[in-house]
Amino acid sequence: MNLIQNLVSRIKPVVSSNSTSVLLSKYLNPFQCLTSLRHLNTLWHMHSNTLYITGVRPQKKSKIDEQPHIKGIVLKTLIKKPRKPNSANRKCVRVRLANGVEVIAHVPGEGHNLQEHHSVLVKGGRTKDLPGVHHKVIRGKLDCAHVVKRQTTPSQTAPPPT
Secondary structure: OHHHHHHHHHOOOEEOOOOOOEEOHHHOOOOHHHHHHHHOOOHHHHHHHOOOOOOOOOOOOOOOOOOOEEEEEEEEEEEEOOOOOOOOOEEEEEEEEOOOOEEEEEOOOOOOOOOOOOEEEEEEOOOOOOOOOOEEEOOOOOOOOOOOOOOOOOOOOOOOOO
16 A cells, blocks of 8 residues: 555646646545446446456367367267257267367268277367267278168159059
8 A cells, every 4th residue: 555655646746738727646546446346337337437458369279189180089979959940869979089188079971880989080070050069070980880871762752663
């Protein structure tokens, strides 16, 4: 407190050139800016009367360390529900990557053979309708099998083949 009083007492009085009033800085309360915030009654008042230091937001760092692909071990297989308006269940796996980070990766295609302790190759790229899923498993590499050709069924509306 003595340090603040010492600094305030060293400030010279401010004299306005076009008026005869003299404002002595020793009459100013050094904590006026802190006490005035207490009397603001809305968030807008607090927002408009306070000073904010604007800075650059830190960029989000990739979990795979800017590598195109990274190897990982499957910890658990998951079924996640997409956000609206989609309704199909999406097959995902929880993977511990080679750099020690655990991520959730989407397994594209129909069906998969992944179980716990399988090795998979993971690439970046989010699945739009799955919140929190920002990686994909590469099919046909390591322990993840290729997509088996989808069985086609006859059309319900087409005439039967002759």
